[in-house]
Amino acid sequence: MTEHSLIIDENKCNGCTICLRACPTQALIVRKGKAKLINDRCIDCGECIRACPEKAIKSKRDNIEIIHDYTYKLLVYSPVILAQFKDFHSYEKVLYLFKHMGFDAMVGVDTGGYIAADIIRGFLKNKQNDQRPYIATNCPAVCRLIQSKYSGLIEHVLPMYSISDIAGEYLKHSFISNNKVNPEDVGLFYISPCPAKLIPTNQEKGCHNIFDGIFSMGDIYNFLMNIMENEDIQFTKQEMITTKFALRWSSFGDVEHKFKDFTTLRIDGIRNVIRFLDRLENGIIEDVDFVDMYACDNGCVGGVFAKEDPHIAEYRIKRIADTFPEKISKKMFPCDVDTCDIKMKFEYNPKIPNKEDMKLAIQTIAEIEALYEKLPKLDCAACGSATCYNFAEDIVLRKDVTIDDCPILKTSAP
Amino acid sequence: MKEEDCLLKFEIQGGEFLDSGESSVVIKDYLKKIGIPHPFIRRVLIATYEAEMNVVAHAERGTLCFMIAEKTVVIRVQDKGPGIPDVDLAMQKGYSTATQEVRQMGFGAGMGLPNMKQNSDTLIINTEVGTGTEVIMEFTL
Numbered sequence: 021m022t023e024h025s026l027i028i029d030e031n032k033c034n035g036c037t038i039c040l041r042a043c044p045t046q047a048l049i050v051r052k053g054k055a056k057l058i059n060d061r062c063i064d065c066g067e068c069i070r071a072c073p074e075k076a077i078k079s080k081r082d083n084i085e086i087i088h089d090y091t092y093k094l095l096v097y098s099p100v101i102l103a104q105f106k107d108f109h110s111y112e113k114v115l116y117l118f119k120h121m122g123f124d125a126m127v128g129v130d131t132g133g134y135i136a137a138d139i140i141r142g143f144l145k146n147k148q149n150d151q152r153p154y155i156a157t158n159c160p161a162v163c164r165l166i167q168s169k170y171s172g173l174i175e176h177v178l179p180m181y182s183i184s185d186i187a188g189e190y191l192k193h194s195f196i197s198n199n200k201v202n203p204e205d206v207g208l209f210y211i212s213p214c215p216a217k218l219i220p221t222n223q224e225k226g227c228h229n230i231f232d233g234i235f236s237m238g239d240i241y242n243f244l245m246n247i248m249e250n251e252d253i254q255f256t257k258q259e260m261i262t263t264k265f266a267l268r269w270s271s272f273g274d275v276e277h278k279f280k281d282f283t284t285l286r287i288d289g290i291r292n293v294i295r296f297l298d299r300l301e302n303g304i305i306e307d308v309d310f311v312d313m314y315a316c317d318n319g320c321v322g323g324v325f326a327k328e329d330p331h332i333a334e335y336r337i338k339r340i341a342d343t344f345p346e347k348i349s350k351k352m353f354p355c356d357v358d359t360c361d362i363k364m365k366f367e368y369n370p371k372i373p374n375k376e377d378m379k380l381a382i383q384t385i386a387e388i389e390a391l392y393e394k395l396p397k398l399d400c401a402a403c404g405s406a407t408c409y410n411f412a413e414d415i416v417l418r419k420d421v422t423i424d425d426c427p428i429l430k431t432s433a434p
Numbered sequence: 435m436k437e438e439d440c441l442l443k444f445e446i447q448g449g450e451f452l453d454s455g456e457s458s459v460v461i462k463d464y465l466k467k468i469g470i471p472h473p474f475i476r477r478v479l480i481a482t483y484e485a486e487m488n489v490v491a492h493a494e495r496g497t498l499c500f501m502i503a504e505k506t507v508v509i510r511v512q513d514k515g516p517g518i519p520d521v522d523l524a525m526q527k528g529y530s531t532a533t534q535e536v537r538q539m540g541f542g543a544g545m546g547l548p549n550m551k552q553n554s555d556t557l558i559i560n561t562e563v564g565t566g567t568e569v570i571m572e573f574t575l
Contacts, residue, residue, distance in 0.1 A: 171466065172476065303483065382468055
């Protein structure tokens with residue numbers, strides 16, 4: 021079964037159905053006054069966490085203490101964390117605090133962006149790669165959405181790891197070879213801006229899980245604020261190697277800059293993503309080479325675990341990015357690790373239904389639609405299903421409700 | 435092939451470019467729901483879209499009927515329109531009667547009928563000049 025990062029606290033849930041209406045994939049139902057997750061529909065985008073007024077939905081994450089299980093501790097951080105502090109000009113302090121926490125080496129996700137950009141450019145230049153537009157794998161919620169709902173778009177997914185994974189592989193590989201240490205003593209950790217990145221993307225294939233622990237950016241924010249408030253720290257200067265483009269891309273998805281000679285789009289916000297994927301699957305998107313999509317508004321700066329307003333965070337990242345060059349020497353990030361290759365393959369196994377299956381499916385749809393016609397079509401969710409159509413589906417397929425559970429029909433019955 | 439066998443039926447309005455293409459999308463979603471693999475759906479989607487656009491571009495109005503039987507999907511489009519005077523000529527790639535204006539909008543590339551033929555397993559065209567056209571496409575699963 022697919023693993024998800026979301027946990028619903030039944031003690032706090034009051035069954036209000038607000039999460040049902042916030043969920044873009046109708047992955048929640050309310051039964052007996054409590055919200056429940058439908059596992060095979062959830063894409064871990066975290067919209068329900070944002071929406072829940074009772075704060076009853078939380079995300080699984082690792083405890084920071086687990087880093088001490090390893091002799092060498094490596095960290096990949098989302099650069100979004102640098103923009104969470106008022107004094108963002110001294111972002112190097114944050115890097116120093118990571119050292120203070122016990123990390124031996126660290127890179128931002130921007131490092132992965134720097135490495136990936138040239139590889140993607142090479143891939144797009146190859147005229148034989150004609151499943152355009154290619155869709156970046158940076159947002160796991162988008163990847164899961166495509167895997168679960170858009171069977172027709174699997175071939176459009178760039179067969180490549182996300183830039184956070186590439187950053188992780190690069191860091192681990194270079195640390196091990198530079199310091200001649202035993203790989204088993206090395207723990208690789210990630211600070212994630214969102215619940216989607218807390219769990220592996222392609223679970224069936226068992227890949228993508230390169231991190232030994234993933235922390236919520238919110239937890240780390242708390243942790244760092246506590247250190248700064250309560251400890252007297254002598255900061256020493258930290259070096260950060262990056263480029264303007266890599267920082268901007270890895271924080272708010274500003275992808276066009278490095279891909280100007282291709283038709284490249286950044287699409288942010290889960291509902292915009294869904295609209296675009298629908299249009300793409302309907303065959304009416306033409307002449308686009310590359311699309312980078314993010315479930316959160318403004319990309320990762322809008323992540324569920326971010327404290328700061330996404331627009332302010334974006335502004336701060338831009339100002340930090342201004343202090344970095346357009347280009348750096350390639351030798352800074354020699355990329356010879358496996359993940360820096362175009363190799364990941366998204367899988368989807370379409371099965372041709374046999375005659376009986378198809379007949380049954382047609383009958384089932386007819387049954388659902390006939391029921392739907394009887395419903396008030398208000399999509400009020402008061403029955404505990406997200407929409408009237410979902411309710412009709414639940415009557416026929418889940419069989420955990422009956423048409424008598426519609427409160428509107430009940431009150432309007434003669 | 436009877437009228438009541440239509441699983442889904444659509445009305446198509448001639449000249450209505452903005453709202454066009456809806457029937458192919460609804461049919462695509464339906465085929466997805468009953469578990470048909472995408473390469474097959476794509477063929478149906480492309481051919482149906484072209485057939486629909488032909489009505490929008492050339493005819494006054496039309497109807498589109500979607501049927502599914504055993505291992506075959508059938509799309510039938512009937513329109514009230516000018517008819518096709520020379521079907522063989524219309525089947526040629528790049529041949530189009532579309533005006534320069536329509537072409538500038540990205541339509542009328544003369545690929546409609548060739549795309550329908552390429553993506554369907556059988557294509558039947560019954561047409562009468564001055565009355566209308568009936569197109570029947572079959573796709574074998």
